[in-house]
Amino acid sequence: xxxxxxxxxxSIYEQIINQIKELIVTGVLKEGEKLPSVRExxxxxxxxxxxxxxxxxxxxxxxxxxxxxxxxxxAASLSDIKRDEAAVQQLVETLRSTLRQLTYLGFAAEExxxxxxGLLREDDxxxxxxKKGSDLS
Amino acid sequence: xxxxxxxxxxSIYEQIINQIKELIVTGVLKEGEKLPSVRExxxxxxxxxxxxxxxxxxxxxxxxxxxxxxxxxxAASLSDIKRDEAAVQQLVETLRSTLRQLTYLGFAAEExxxxxxGLLREDDxxxxxxKKGSDLS
DNA sequence: ACAAGTGTACCATGTGAAATAGTACAGTGT
DNA sequence: ACACTGTACTATTTCACATGGTACACTTGT
Numbered sequence: 181x182x183x184x185x186x187x188x189x190x191s192i193y194e195q196i197i198n199q200i201k202e203l204i205v206t207g208v209l210k211e212g213e214k215l216p217s218v219r220e221x222x223x224x225x226x227x228x229x230x231x232x233x234x235x236x237x238x239x240x241x242x243x244x245x246x247x248x249x250x251x252x253x254x255a256a257s258l259s260d261i262k263r264d265e266a267a268v269q270q271l272v273e274t275l276r277s278t279l280r281q282l283t284y285l286g287f288a289a290e291e292x293x294x295x296x297x298g299l300l301r302e303d304d305x306x307x308x309x310x311k312k313g314s315d316l317s
Numbered sequence: 318x319x320x321x322x323x324x325x326x327x328s329i330y331e332q333i334i335n336q337i338k339e340l341i342v343t344g345v346l347k348e349g350e351k352l353p354s355v356r357e358x359x360x361x362x363x364x365x366x367x368x369x370x371x372x373x374x375x376x377x378x379x380x381x382x383x384x385x386x387x388x389x390x391x392a393a394s395l396s397d398i399k400r401d402e403a404a405v406q407q408l409v410e411t412l413r414s415t416l417r418q419l420t421y422l423g424f425a426a427e428e429x430x431x432x433x434x435g436l437l438r439e440d441d442x443x444x445x446x447x448k449k450g451s452d453l454s
Numbered sequence: 455a456c457a458a459g460t461g462t463a464c465c466a467t468g469t470g471a472a473a474t475a476g477t478a479c480a481g482t483g484t
Numbered sequence: 485a486c487a488c489t490g491t492a493c494t495a496t497t498t499c500a501c502a503t504g505g506t507a508c509a510c511t512t513g514t
Contacts, residue, residue: 190414191501198414201421217460228503233462250460250510263422271422274415276436277327277335278408283440284338285400285408296433299413303420328472354489365474370491387482387489 182225192227196235204244209255215245217252242267319362329364333372341381346392352382354389379404 184195203209215221218236222229236253239245243262247253282292321332340346352358355373359366373390376382380399384390419429 193501198418202417205421218462219460230504231502234501236461247461248511249462250512252460258423261421261423268419268422271415271419272432272436274411275433276439278411278415279433279436279440280339281335282405282408284342284398285405286395286398289437289441292437295409296412299409299416300426300429302413303416304426330472355491356489367475368473371472373490384490385482386480386491389482389489 182221184225184227193231193235193238196221196225196232197238200235200239201244204255205258211255211257213255215253215255319358321362321364330368330372330375333358333362333369334375337372337376338381341392342395348392348394350392352390352392 182196182199184192186192188195190198200209200215209215215236216224218229218232222232225232236245236247240247240253242264243260244256245253246256246260279292282295287295319333319336321329323329325332327335337346337352346352352373353361355366355369359369362369373382373384377384377390379401380397381393382390383393383397416429419432424432
């Protein structure tokens with residue numbers, strides 16, 4: 181269920197955030213379903229409770245979960261997810277930078293297109309085939 | 318020509334690396350052209366000489382430049398750039414993660430494809446420009 | 455009322471990367 | 485000799501991350 185990579189550049193709490201996001205967006209965690217408690221998840225992952233709580237706090241800020249004191253943390257409705265424009269901008273900038281670096285390494289435009297098509301196909305599968313894609317060119 | 322963002326998550330020496338890579342790949346810095354000396358560039362950017370040297374060392378390791386003790390640091394031939402397979406794998410992983418996060422934010426496959434097409438178009442333009450006269454200030 | 459579980463808010467500590475500051479040495483060209 | 489160049493250190497600071505620990509308020513089941 182959870183897989184942490186301690187060597188990753190991505191910090192632990194960010195990995196937790198992204199993995200929970202995935203569970204919610206893919207529908208594994210349905211609206212209203214309870215997440216593991218802070219202390220419980222910290223034991224499962226053998227990380228500090230504070231680290232898990234930091235993840236939960238951020239997930240709530242972004243609208244992926246809601247918490248009730250004394251009860252726990254629950255998956256929110258997909259429609260509650262906040263599309264933070266600054267976050268989007270950040271992601272686009274990351275995309276731009278990554279694509280550029282691939283170009284630096286000598287990848288031709290066609291290679292990159294083909295690579296992206298492969299990655300998008302993965303996403304489609306995870307999403308459950310909501311849309312069938314057109315070509316990138 | 319150099320633009321550092323101290324607030325960026327990307328560290329300074331990484332920003333220097335990427336901007337120099339761009340100058341070399343786009344042909345602004347042609348093969349054999351001399352880069353600013355470590356001390357000179359550090360003054361231009363108002364960063365520590367050690368930071369610049371770290372960038373140059375990494376650029377040499379990746380084959381973008383070659384250095385001659387006592388002479389300076391020079392742009393290498395594009396054919397000398399090493400395609401580090403681990404680095405490629407890292408970039409692909411970053412792409413995968415970024416695309417996934419866009420999906421989490423509710424972007425449809427079509428939106429993402431269109432966004433990527435825009436970014437690829439930017440790259441095509443940069444590749445075609447091939448300006449003359451390297452203006453490093 | 456009580457206990458156990460929940461989220462939450464702190465504070466202190468350790469760690470590692472990044473960046474800075476400074477010194478020193480070797481090679482190149484004039 | 486001199487002024488550049490790259491290079492190699494060491495030491496220090498800063499900051500985010502992660503950990504360890506304590507405390508408090510709320511909810512549920514008993």
